[in-house]
Amino acid sequence: MKKNNRIETKVIHAGYHPSDHAGSLTPPLFQTSTFSFPSAEEGESRFAGESEGHIYSRLGNPTITVLEERMAALENGGAALAFTSGMAAVSAVLFHLTKSNDHILCSDGIYGCTFGLLQLLKQKYGIDHDLINMDDEETLRSAIRDETAVIYVETPINPTMKLVDLEMVAKVAKEHDIRVVVDNTFCSPYLQQPLALGCDYVVHSATKYIGGHGDVIAGMVVGADKAEMAEMAASVRKDIGGVISPFDAWLLLRGLKTLAVRLDRHCDNAEKIAEKLKSHPKVGKMFYPGDEEFPQHALAKKQMRRPGGMISFEVKGAKKDAQEILNRVQLIKLAVSLGDTETLIQHPATMTHSVIPKEEREKMGISDTLIRLSVGLEAWEDIWADLKQALDGIE
Template structure:
């Protein structure tokens, strides 16, 4: 049989997983907004529930619109199968519940999303599933943190919100040596800029709310795995019984958003690069954190596993919480909001917003100081964004000058 030609991602996001002739010739993927599906006979119903016959049963178990999204995401991440969820945290909790049992241990990257941190606390408190946050700079450091009860390594890269990178090749090398599973939160890069499964990870997940959707109007999550049978097992166990599924309408919106992912990611990235250079020259900025900054000590890691730096920049301002909050309060065009991947540029203060759940000592050990800000660069013209930042920095400088004169 002739091998199917591999499509570029720019084409995959538009065509993968859909045959319009199977849907009355509809060019757009139809929205199957239904909770259940009828059977032609009782025998057909029996066969579908037993797995003898493939077909639709009930939208918590599968839906034609959702299926297109899942197949498209599996192709984008070069995986064997994908599952769509009602939120990114539903994807996180599902894969961790699937991989662990009481008494197990999870090894995590030093920085993780605040709600993931909260979930790990719940797993520890209720089910004695422990975890450790480790910097993971070298393979030796990773190996030293492994315990007899460790079952998986869970990482974000780039890490939210410090933009610190984790070397996925090192993670996979250690994991394979010790028989551990690897889960990577790929939200900050999107499948257009980074593909952890290609490096050897077992699972990759996304808060699809962000770059996958791209329009700030859907809450959703996605999990992609490299073993099709295992993904179907998760579908029919944890996802089915915990119930964190996505609605057909939200899946339809994600399919629509995905079509412009490559174009959007290129604009997010080009804008971020220009703003990064501006921030590096701003005297009230102490540090700028961006993966593809040539002065970043992890730049080689970034080039080795990412196509480009993406649209997220973190930076610290001189002073502390008061100065950081004054800066963002002075912005006019850039909106104060948590999230990323929207057309609009957003800024937030992680210490008091996304990571406020993390105890101060642990937050500081993650590098999340009171002066740190996270900028999710949107699709506006870069010059307008820089002008807005410049105006805000001028107001901050004026305020600091007046304060010092008193």
């Protein structure tokens, strides 16, 4: 396949050709734990790294390889590695890039479990971290220490939708020889490509838009440098062992084929729902990069293909009013996660970000009245009708 094919083509064809496997149009599922060797000498050669060939699915599997090659192509990276979950992917890249007493600089808002991991790294290995506003170069530079090994960024930030200028961060990081890791879960490679903007690693909770159907837990790391990714595969992934199963890799390959059409529909629906939410009397602040009044709307247009399918909004009232809306929805499902075909709604302060202390949550902009909405693929009119009746029902 041509390297310059558009992403809509890559999601279907990259990393695989039917001639590789007896003409099978769909990549086969190699549901096996181990592989036999034709001879003892070949087994020795494979273990020594002198010849290609599979050994054991923790070290490599043909189905997983197709997924990894496809994801690397979609993110324009050197190589990709698949993991059992998004947090396994985040853990792997941070273990790979840090050592005891290093420092990690983070955007001022991160997923609750990522926050929990950072706390664990600090308690057990002395790897410190700071959450900072990355709005400008000087603020970022002033927060860098001699021990800073990684700049870790979410953009859009979960759940406040705040954006970080990735080109700016990559520029400053390169001045200090620091690696930049970007959680690209909210966008997928269809909407945003951090490596093309100068960043070093991309992580995904592939459970979300990559899979797209709510039936698999998985994670991905894509790196700009193929050799560094090989080091990660040979150390952190091999020895810690958070390797995706062949069946889950196969499910992700199936989901990826419709990534472009799904994301366009997610975005179309989100634009309509955001417009309706903005004018509802029970809605206070709305956080959506596609809104022209969103403070970083220009940045969204610069580094994102489209604004995405995620919306957060504050309810006028108190925590009980936000929870009442969640209890009143019918078509929309009260559930965490995002990027599914179904529209999902949740309360970050008591759910996805509940592990973060209240004071830290409030600094991140996560109030008790904030609701996060993952807009699905249903008819947008039906999504809005359900959301409207729930909003109308609070006093």
